[in-house]
Each structure stands twice: as C-alpha cells, then as structure tokens.
Amino acid sequence: MSQPGGTPVLWTSTFTSGTLAHQVAAISGVPFELRFISLRAGDHKAPAYLALNPKGEVPALQLPDGTVVTELPAIIQWFGEAAPDSFLLPQAGTPRIKAIEWLAWCHWSMGRHFNPCFAALRFADGDEQAATAVRSAALKRCRAALDFAEAALAAQGGTLLDTEHPTAPDIFLATLGGFAGFLKLDIGDLPALNALMRRVAALPAVTAALAREKAHA
Ligand SMILES: N[C@@H](CCC(=O)N[C@@H](CS)C(=O)NCC(=O)O)C(=O)O
Incomplete structure (x- = not known):
C-alpha cells in the first residue's frame, strides 16, 4: 500500500457503510484522497489491506502521520474536528x-x-x-x-x-x-x-x- 502524502486517505467501497464516511468527508470540505476497494473481489481480506486495517472492513481513514482510524463515529468525528466551521458537529x-x-x-x-x-x-x-x-x-x-x-x-x-x-x-x-x-x-x-x-x-x-x-x- 502506498504511503499517504499530506492529505488523509479514505479507504472505502462503493455503496456500503463507507459511503457515509465519504459523504461526511465531502461535506467537511477537508481535502482527502479517496481509494475504493472491492468487497466483492475480497480486497478487504487481502494482506495489503489487512496490514492497513486488520479488521478487514471499510471504511478506514489513513491520516498523514500514518495513523489509521476505523469505526464510523471516530472517522466522522475526525472530519468534524478538522472542519470546525462546517455544520457537521456542534462545537462543544x-x-x-x-x-x-x-x-x-x-x-x-x-x-x-x-x-x-x-x-x-x-x-x-x-x-x-x-x-x-x-x-x-x-x-x-x-x-x-x-x-x-x-x-x-x-x-x-x-x-x-x-x-x-x-x-x-x-x-x-x-x-x-x-x-x-x-x-x-x-x-x-x-x-x-x-x-x-x-x-x-x-x-x-x-x-x-x-x-x-x-x-x-
Ligand atoms: N465497525 C465498522 C463496520 C463497518 C461495516 O459494516 N463495514 C462493512 C461494509 S458495509 C464491511 O467492511 N464488511 C466487510 C466484512 O465484514 O467482511 C464501522 O463502523 O466502520
């Protein structure tokens, strides 16, 4: 798997629960790179993807420092915090x-x-x-x-x-x-x-x- 640059990478699969992460990322306005994998083809159980997300699920958010965030509420909160002026999450x-x-x-x-x-x-x-x-x-x-x-x-x-x-x-x-x-x-x-x-x-x-x-x- 290639290393991310300065933008987070959202790993997802079309029309899955990862679509929610994709929508939230898009609403946030935060630049991100989108990478689709195919659940049907079993990409999520391939060693390269398991090295990124050992849960073998989408979505996964790879941050520029290499940290990988999984679980929708955490990914959603990451985008909400990265875009405090968006309407995604109340401030406090x-x-x-x-x-x-x-x-x-x-x-x-x-x-x-x-x-x-x-x-x-x-x-x-x-x-x-x-x-x-x-x-x-x-x-x-x-x-x-x-x-x-x-x-x-x-x-x-x-x-x-x-x-x-x-x-x-x-x-x-x-x-x-x-x-x-x-x-x-x-x-x-x-x-x-x-x-x-x-x-x-x-x-x-x-x-x-x-x-x-x-x-x-
Ligand atoms: N706990 C995960 C669950 C996400 C989830 O259900 N992902 C499904 C796609 S809709 C998945 O990757 N399934 C693959 C599998 O379980 O083999 C999250 O909240 O992000």
Missing part, C-alpha cells in the same frame, strides 16, 4: 455530547439491527433456515429503530439536534433510512425521516459523493 457543551450520543445510537443500531439483515447467512453460520429467522427478526428491529428516530425528529423540528442544517448524526440517520430502501423495508409512513433523507440527498457534497461512487461502481 451539551449539543456536542448529544451529537456523540446520536452517532453512537446510529452506529449501534447499524451493527445490531441492519447488519444482521444484510448478512443474515453469516450471522446464522450458513444455516439458511436460521438466516431467514434472523433476517425477519432484525428487520422488525430496524423498523422499531427508525420509528424511534422518527419520533425524535418530529419532536426536534426535523433534525436530531434541532439545528438549521442537518448535522453528522442526521447524515448517519439518513444512511440508515437508505439501508431500509435496500432492504425493501417500507418507511413511506415516516414523514420526518423521509424529509430528512431528501434534505441530506440534496446537499451538493452528498450528491457529488454519490456520483463519484456511481461512476466507480
């Missing part, structure tokens, strides 16, 4: 803590509910029947999590932190809403979530990031 105090709380909740919901839907067979150790049960139970929990977020959005005036612009937790939540679409989970009856997803999708940096992924896929 209680709003900042609530932002971290929502990032943790979104990440926890992703791992606990959404990932078992996407990888049910893996969660069930290859047992097809068990995988069907895992997927169906997890789908219900995805829906319950999105119902919870819908209530929070409605109570906060449309964003999780009651802010003028969507912040990083809103962008994470919009990603979870997008996952629901991939999973054919009907969320048409969640108006606040749908409105948030439209706002996030309309951000020019998000549109640009998705276009880059589409061009590469």
Whole structure:
C-alpha cells in the first residue's frame, strides 16, 4: 500500500457503510484522497489491506502521520474536528455530547439491527433456515429503530439536534433510512425521516459523493 502524502486517505467501497464516511468527508470540505476497494473481489481480506486495517472492513481513514482510524463515529468525528466551521458537529457543551450520543445510537443500531439483515447467512453460520429467522427478526428491529428516530425528529423540528442544517448524526440517520430502501423495508409512513433523507440527498457534497461512487461502481 502506498504511503499517504499530506492529505488523509479514505479507504472505502462503493455503496456500503463507507459511503457515509465519504459523504461526511465531502461535506467537511477537508481535502482527502479517496481509494475504493472491492468487497466483492475480497480486497478487504487481502494482506495489503489487512496490514492497513486488520479488521478487514471499510471504511478506514489513513491520516498523514500514518495513523489509521476505523469505526464510523471516530472517522466522522475526525472530519468534524478538522472542519470546525462546517455544520457537521456542534462545537462543544451539551449539543456536542448529544451529537456523540446520536452517532453512537446510529452506529449501534447499524451493527445490531441492519447488519444482521444484510448478512443474515453469516450471522446464522450458513444455516439458511436460521438466516431467514434472523433476517425477519432484525428487520422488525430496524423498523422499531427508525420509528424511534422518527419520533425524535418530529419532536426536534426535523433534525436530531434541532439545528438549521442537518448535522453528522442526521447524515448517519439518513444512511440508515437508505439501508431500509435496500432492504425493501417500507418507511413511506415516516414523514420526518423521509424529509430528512431528501434534505441530506440534496446537499451538493452528498450528491457529488454519490456520483463519484456511481461512476466507480
Ligand atoms: N465497525 C465498522 C463496520 C463497518 C461495516 O459494516 N463495514 C462493512 C461494509 S458495509 C464491511 O467492511 N464488511 C466487510 C466484512 O465484514 O467482511 C464501522 O463502523 O466502520
């Protein structure tokens, strides 16, 4: 793997949870280099990538000093701190803590509910029947999590932190809403979530990031 220069390198794969890191990086306005690997081709389990991220997952953020940051909340916070004038994260105090709380909740919901839907067979150790049960139970929990977020959005005036612009937790939540679409989970009856997803999708940096992924896929 080549060494990074003066800009951080974001290692990701198109249309995965790494897309969220790509969107946040783009919104931050911080210069970064984007490198796509292919999960389908198994690049994430190749020795060269495992040397970078032994977890064998995307995304991974390689900082100019060589430090590698993994886990979405950490990568998102890195970009938020590198771009304090962006609207990604509140600067300090209680709003900042609530932002971290929502990032943790979104990440926890992703791992606990959404990932078992996407990888049910893996969660069930290859047992097809068990995988069907895992997927169906997890789908219900995805829906319950999105119902919870819908209530929070409605109570906060449309964003999780009651802010003028969507912040990083809103962008994470919009990603979870997008996952629901991939999973054919009907969320048409969640108006606040749908409105948030439209706002996030309309951000020019998000549109640009998705276009880059589409061009590469
Ligand atoms: N804990 C990681 C999880 C990210 C994740 O779920 N990545 C998936 C892609 S959506 C992945 O790399 N999967 C490859 C694998 O598990 O083999 C994070 O928060 O960044």
